[in-house]
Amino acid sequence: MSYLFIKLQWQPNPVQTFLIYSDTVSGDITRKEIKIGDEIQIRVLNKGLCIGGEVEKGKYRSCIQNQMHSSEKSETYKTNPSVRNHRCLLCVRSDFFLCRSTCTGVICNPSSPRAKELCTPPNTAVYVTNIAGIDKVGVSLSVKRRWLEQGSDVATKIALLPGLEARAVEQEVNRALPVKLQVSSKKKRSNLKLENFNSDEFRKLVEEALSIAKGVQNEKHIQGKVFENPDIIYLEEYFGNLGEIPSYVQHFDLSPNKEAGGKIVAIKGALLIIKSGNYYYTLNTKELIGCEIEFINNAQVESQFSLDEWF
Amino acid sequence: MALSKELQENIEILSYGSPERRVKAVQRLGRIRTKECVPPLLLALNDTYYLVRVVAVQSLSWIDLESVIPDLLDRMKVETNNFVKKQLVETLTPYVDKSVVNEAFKAQLNDTYLDLELSELITNALTSQDRIR
Ligand SMILES: [Zn+2]
Numbered sequence: 001m002s003y004l005f006i007k008l009q010w011q012p013n014p015v016q017t018f019l020i021y022s023d024t025v026s027g028d029i030t031r032k033e034i035k036i037g038d039e040i041q042i043r044v045l046n047k048g049l050c051i052g053g054e055v056e057k058g059k060y061r062s063c064i065q066n067q068m069h070s071s072e073k074s075e076t077y078k079t080n081p082s083v084r085n086h087r088c089l090l091c092v093r094s095d096f097f098l099c100r101s102t103c104t105g106v107i108c109n110p111s112s113p114r115a116k117e118l119c120t121p122p123n124t125a126v127y128v129t130n131i132a133g134i135d136k137v138g139v140s141l142s143v144k145r146r147w148l149e150q151g152s153d154v155a156t157k158i159a160l161l162p163g164l165e166a167r168a169v170e171q172e173v174n175r176a177l178p179v180k181l182q183v184s185s186k187k188k189r190s191n192l193k194l195e196n197f198n199s200d201e202f203r204k205l206v207e208e209a210l211s212i213a214k215g216v217q218n219e220k221h222i223q224g225k226v227f228e229n230p231d232i233i234y235l236e237e238y239f240g241n242l243g244e245i246p247s248y249v250q251h252f253d254l255s256p257n258k259e260a261g262g263k264i265v266a267i268k269g270a271l272l273i274i275k276s277g278n279y280y281y282t283l284n285t286k287e288l289i290g291c292e293i294e295f296i297n298n299a300q301v302e303s304q305f306s307l308d309e310w311f
Numbered sequence: 312m313a314l315s316k317e318l319q320e321n322i323e324i325l326s327y328g329s330p331e332r333r334v335k336a337v338q339r340l341g342r343i344r345t346k347e348c349v350p351p352l353l354l355a356l357n358d359t360y361y362l363v364r365v366v367a368v369q370s371l372s373w374i375d376l377e378s379v380i381p382d383l384l385d386r387m388k389v390e391t392n393n394f395v396k397k398q399l400v401e402t403l404t405p406y407v408d409k410s411v412v413n414e415a416f417k418a419q420l421n422d423t424y425l426d427l428e429l430s431e432l433i434t435n436a437l438t439s440q441d442r443i444r
Contacts, residue, residue: 093344
């Protein structure tokens with residue numbers, strides 16, 4: 001049996017983590033909780049497939065399944081490669097919230113009435129976070145989930161605004177302060193622990209971001225609010241025992257035909273930190289999105305090198 | 312094949328309408344999202360009003376980004392407005408592994424007058440390990 005891996009999902013209240021994947025034949029979706037201490041063993045069969053789908057008559061139909069139930073049944077899903085955000089062209093076009101991925105805060109161009117409805121009220125939070133030692137600004141309709149998804153170590157909400165203005169504040173903070181819009185997976189996995197974090201400096205940065213947000217709000221006379229002295233949230237406790245992890249961690253290659261697995265010792269954002277034998281690995285579930293996988297026993301884990309050979 | 316009335320109307324607005332109406336027209340073309348919307352949106356990439364160009368880039372990317380990459384790259388070469396350039400860079404970043412996009416981004420970095428923010432955005436796009444495809 002093979003599955004199409006869709007994503008690792010964080011649920012914020014209560015905090016839980018799930019693997020979401022669909023059966024490549026029936027299209028049925030599984031949402032399996034994963035916890036620290038669980039074993040996971042997989043083999044990658046294929047990559048670059050569309051993970052799109054739609055709810056039809058109350059049942060979820062994946063893009064794969066739609067393809068497979070069409071005239072050409074055999075393995076047609078392999079001809080349906082993802083072109084953007086792990087979706088094929090057909091699925092990209094049917095996404096109601098396309099505008100979110102192309103918004104630069106300059107002009108509101110809602111891609112559907114529903115997107116407009118969701119984005120126009122002052123429900124979009126602007127946040128500042130520290131991930132892997134890097135300060136980042138972002139916007140989200142559901143901040144705690146977003147922080148967990150990206151593996152934030154520390155974070156705070158600075159404002160709640162309509163989508164376009166939230167994006168404008170984000171861009172302005174990024175422009176004016178040493179704060180990134182993105183933190184690469186490579187940085188994240190090379191800095192799993194909250195080390196060298198200076199809370200006073202972070203607080204100062206947040207204050208500066210708050211004054212930028214106030215400036216934008218006053219200038220544009222927009223509804224919504226900029227927070228006064230917001231709480232700074234530490235998220236380490238949700239990720240498992242990061243202290244156990246050594247400073248050098250290998251990374252699973254998730255190309256087709258590769259296997260990966262072991263015991264989960266921590267889950268940080270999209271990264272599973274896995275112990276296999278004496279070694280620790282990161283498994284980036286983002287790299288697994290759109291892959292056809294199998295769950296197996298006793299994955300053959302290739303070590304990039306053996307530490308023992310060094311001595 | 313006859314173009315739908317809605318499509319026709321929006322194409323006409325693009326030729327004769329005020330800047331605000333032209334923005335609305337490119338927005339609507341993005342929402343109609345059929346192949347017939349591509350040619351008028353490509354023309355709108357040369358509109359004199361920058362917001363028409365920003366929205367045209369967005370709308371085109373929703374229809375079939377891959378097929379219009381060469382057009383967007385051509386626009387990037389001559390574009391002088393930073394908002395439009397930023398939109399182009401953001402929109403093309405998922406394709407930075409394609410050699411044409413990669414080369415076009417690098418060419419931007421050679422421009423000594425390039426806006427600092429844009430320069431950082433492009434550098435990030437070129438160096439990020441985060442992309443899957
Ligand atoms: Zn699809």
